[in-house]
Amino acid sequence: MTEATTNAGPPRLEVASQSKLIWWAFRKHKLAMAGLIVVAILYVIAAMPGFFAINDPSAQNARTPFHPPEAIHLWSDDGFVGPHFVPSKLKRDPDTLAAIYVPEPEKAVRLVLFGHGYSYRLFGLIETDRHLFASSDPKQPFFPFGTDRLGRCVWSRIMQGAQTSLSIGLVGVALSLIIGVILGGISGYFGGRIDFAIQRVVEFVLALPTIPIWLALAAALPQDWPATLQYMMITIILSLTGWAHLARVVRGRFLSLRTEEFVSAARLDGCSEGRIIFRHMLPSFMSHIIASITLAIPAMILAETSLSFLGLGLQPPTISWGVLLREAQNVRSIATAPWLFAPGGAVVLAVMALNLLGDGLRDAADPYNK
Amino acid sequence: MSETGQNPNKSAKTRAEPVLEVRDLVTHFPVRTGVVKAVDGVSFKVYPGQTLCIVGESGSGKSVTARSILQIVDAPGRIVSGQMIFRRADGSTVDLVKLGDRGREIRRIRGNDIAMIFQEPMSSLSPVHTIGDQIIEVLRLHLGLSKTAARARAIELLAEVEIPTPEKAIDRYTFEFSGGMRQRAMIAMSLACDPRLLIADEPTTALDVTTQAEVLDLIKRLQDRHGSAVIFITHDMGVVAEIADDVLVMYRGRVMEQGNVDTIFHHPSDDYTRGLIDSVTRLQRRSDLRAARAPVPADRPPVLEVKNLSMDFEALRAVNDVSFEVRPGETLGIVGESGSGKTTMGRCIVRLLDPTSGEIRYRKPDGEVIDLVTAHGPALKDMRREVRMIFQDPFGSLNPRMTVAQIIGEPLLVNGIARGRELDERVSHLMEQVGLEPAWRERYPHAFSGGQRQRIGVARAVALQPKVIVADEATSALDASLRFQVLDLLLKLQDELGLAYVFISHDIGVIRYLCDRVGVMYRGKLVEVGETEQVVTAPNHAYTKALISAVPWPDPNRRGIHKRHRYVEQV
Numbered sequence: 001m002t003e004a005t006t007n008a009g010p011p012r013l014e015v016a017s018q019s020k021l022i023w024w025a026f027r028k029h030k031l032a033m034a035g036l037i038v039v040a041i042l043y044v045i046a047a048m049p050g051f052f053a054i055n056d057p058s059a060q061n062a063r064t065p066f067h068p069p070e071a072i073h074l075w076s077d078d079g080f081v082g083p084h085f086v087p088s089k090l091k092r093d094p095d096t097l098a099a100i101y102v103p104e105p106e107k108a109v110r111l112v113l114f115g116h117g118y119s120y121r122l123f124g125l126i127e128t129d130r131h132l133f134a135s136s137d138p139k140q141p142f143f144p145f146g147t148d149r150l151g152r153c154v155w156s157r158i159m160q161g162a163q164t165s166l167s168i169g170l171v172g173v174a175l176s177l178i179i180g181v182i183l184g185g186i187s188g189y190f191g192g193r194i195d196f197a198i199q200r201v202v203e204f205v206l207a208l209p210t211i212p213i214w215l216a217l218a219a220a221l222p223q224d225w226p227a228t229l230q231y232m233m234i235t236i237i238l239s240l241t242g243w244a245h246l247a248r249v250v251r252g253r254f255l256s257l258r259t260e261e262f263v264s265a266a267r268l269d270g271c272s273e274g275r276i277i278f279r280h281m282l283p284s285f286m287s288h289i290i291a292s293i294t295l296a297i298p299a300m301i302l303a304e305t306s307l308s309f310l311g312l313g314l315q316p317p318t319i320s321w322g323v324l325l326r327e328a329q330n331v332r333s334i335a336t337a338p339w340l341f342a343p344g345g346a347v348v349l350a351v352m353a354l355n356l357l358g359d360g361l362r363d364a365a366d367p368y369n370k
Numbered sequence: 371m372s373e374t375g376q377n378p379n380k381s382a383k384t385r386a387e388p389v390l391e392v393r394d395l396v397t398h399f400p401v402r403t404g405v406v407k408a409v410d411g412v413s414f415k416v417y418p419g420q421t422l423c424i425v426g427e428s429g430s431g432k433s434v435t436a437r438s439i440l441q442i443v444d445a446p447g448r449i450v451s452g453q454m455i456f457r458r459a460d461g462s463t464v465d466l467v468k469l470g471d472r473g474r475e476i477r478r479i480r481g482n483d484i485a486m487i488f489q490e491p492m493s494s495l496s497p498v499h500t501i502g503d504q505i506i507e508v509l510r511l512h513l514g515l516s517k518t519a520a521r522a523r524a525i526e527l528l529a530e531v532e533i534p535t536p537e538k539a540i541d542r543y544t545f546e547f548s549g550g551m552r553q554r555a556m557i558a559m560s561l562a563c564d565p566r567l568l569i570a571d572e573p574t575t576a577l578d579v580t581t582q583a584e585v586l587d588l589i590k591r592l593q594d595r596h597g598s599a600v601i602f603i604t605h606d607m608g609v610v611a612e613i614a615d616d617v618l619v620m621y622r623g624r625v626m627e628q629g630n631v632d633t634i635f636h637h638p639s640d641d642y643t644r645g646l647i648d649s650v651t652r653l654q655r656r657s658d659l660r661a662a663r664a665p666v667p668a669d670r671p672p673v674l675e676v677k678n679l680s681m682d683f684e685a686l687r688a689v690n691d692v693s694f695e696v697r698p699g700e701t702l703g704i705v706g707e708s709g710s711g712k713t714t715m716g717r718c719i720v721r722l723l724d725p726t727s728g729e730i731r732y733r734k735p736d737g738e739v740i741d742l743v744t745a746h747g748p749a750l751k752d753m754r755r756e757v758r759m760i761f762q763d764p765f766g767s768l769n770p771r772m773t774v775a776q777i778i779g780e781p782l783l784v785n786g787i788a789r790g791r792e793l794d795e796r797v798s799h800l801m802e803q804v805g806l807e808p809a810w811r812e813r814y815p816h817a818f819s820g821g822q823r824q825r826i827g828v829a830r831a832v833a834l835q836p837k838v839i840v841a842d843e844a845t846s847a848l849d850a851s852l853r854f855q856v857l858d859l860l861l862k863l864q865d866e867l868g869l870a871y872v873f874i875s876h877d878i879g880v881i882r883y884l885c886d887r888v889g890v891m892y893r894g895k896l897v898e899v900g901e902t903e904q905v906v907t908a909p910n911h912a913y914t915k916a917l918i919s920a921v922p923w924p925d926p927n928r929r930g931i932h933k934r935h936r937y938v939e940q941v
Contacts, residue, residue: 016814021816261761261766262766262768262769262770264759265759265767265827266780267722268722268754268758269754269784269785270754270784270785271780280771284769284771
């Protein structure tokens, strides 16, 4: 079977490295490719949220509380006029005194691609006021996903929140990875008593009920700490429990590779222990590690979201998806402003995309196992 | 079903209707790069009481053919076209292709009318049920026997496949059985419903030769008693010669030749068949290359002297007080069955394992003698340059992440012998030396066939210009036609580099072809050492006699394993 496949394949197959084989296998996985594209877009947004935001995410606007989402129109009554939106004005219902927004079609405002808006720092360095698109009239802000109770633009806040929520996943997983690879590697490569000790620690950590531990630790954080310090502490709390799974994966790979004949061959070739680990063994399971990481990130994102939603994670004015969802905690918002759930949609999208990507990577990581 | 009525005699053979007639069977496997035609227009007939051997090398489609009959082809494979007419005991016929792969009818046929035994009994038997439970389940399912009746019948079946103390064995678990016993239990299960046709897919490949002989014997006896037809799939021409009535030779999904076993062996009409038989009969005598050589002078001091070597794994003594010597330029074969400790012994010599006691004295080219058992640090590193190893598995022993040039160059690089352009040149030279195109240097192992991969392993072993090479089952994973090519390569390199080999193998044919002297290992002990011809033709030790006589000879006129010696260890 393998022989026939090899012979039938294109000539480039023979000089294809394993990463190329993985990429070919991955590319066939349609859902995983879709996941990859979504994840790529999300992380571009997370890298420069200001560019994708429309209004200043922190700016309150007393004239626009609970403003409903506005649609982009291309045609007006006079025919095609390009992308524009219809602003509305806050009025009081004369009978019930309830706030209502009345559209004002005669005041249609154009949307400008790469237009000017509020000023922000690109990558935290370059001061600019360019945005992907902006309202041509600074007095008439555009709210594609509506506003919250303080009149802040939900779309822009989701963009800003992406930075915190997605990066907390990455940083948290990076921390778990460092602990996991070191402890798992030692455990798997040396075996014996060290392995026994580390595995018992891993079992202990896995036996801890994570949510109460997170709650307790997060609740112990002083509320008056600066946002960045709080952010760091939350990632550390999350990765404290996340490393155990990765340590297991790494140990398993080491154990199975240690008995591979090519590792024995490397030892007989005269390779040092370091060279055996880094040159011969590590490349063989990098792909598996990457797949495990990709599957660990969504767990981190969800953990941060739940903590912040419960008010124990990040605190306002820091913007994360979990913090945004706190706005949607009460019944009133379900009734009057369902668009406040939009950050939840962002969480679902990110977690789904990362899971699909991770599944695809895991399937593709073993190009010979088909 | 009466036993005597089913028993065929020679004259009935020609008149009998075939049990199964396969016509133009086509089975395809869709893969990334297109379609693999695993079975491509295969036709054959199987008669009651007869054995049809389907023989071919790996990838020839022989197993897929067998699986197609029972409609158990692994996904994504599927039967595209053809007919498989099966004749039931009552004379009615059914086309198995039309039954599809699920549904009541095909399930009735599986196990009931056609039974199958597989290569690896451990994975075909459930590890969590006793042997008895598994047989009883089949009996109750297909024959509707009561619990007690099924149990009694199961004990009968176990007795029939010659499992000792069947009334106790019935309550044992799979893992309590040895490989041969598992295969017997598997056969007992397949016989449960007295099938008309038994399909055996390489049932003895995972077994030792002596166990193989027992199982072949058993199948033959049972076939005579029940008169069932047998389709026996194998790659081993010796087994074919031993048991077949008719032979079907397959290559790349097609039938190359089919006919009577005598015709196939003595008057093959197809080139492929001829090559296949030739590559097996070649291994019946020593290599021409070796015959043309002057004998190794006996007075030269040995390059390797193993003295009283022992290796313990906890309570098990895997290697027990083994002593032998290897002279420069000589090949010493080590033959033995699985568990005899031959691999452990080889791994001790290259110090992948640390022996418990004993000495391995290695004589350097300058005359200095060092003990490999106690060598450590720089001495061990030096020794590993001169005593190298060739591994069994041509897939697992090459790092899939490195190119061929990197794999072959690794020992030169890490020992600081060559780097940069010099390394490139030496690697190219080594590749030529083992018969690989230097232009393939940037390819990854997955682009090579098994034989080519083993050549890469050989190049890596000789890269450091060693004096001794331990080859552990170096040709066992290869097809017969490739096997002697690699053996010839080893002989050529021996002449060029003056190498001494310790060649570990379970295959007497390979040993006879390659080795000057041979040592026979049994349960950790070296029971006999001597000149190959003498050991193979006139063995001294009773175990060696049993071993040699159990090897099927690839000639249907010399069937003899039922007359073999049996070795019972004296306690």
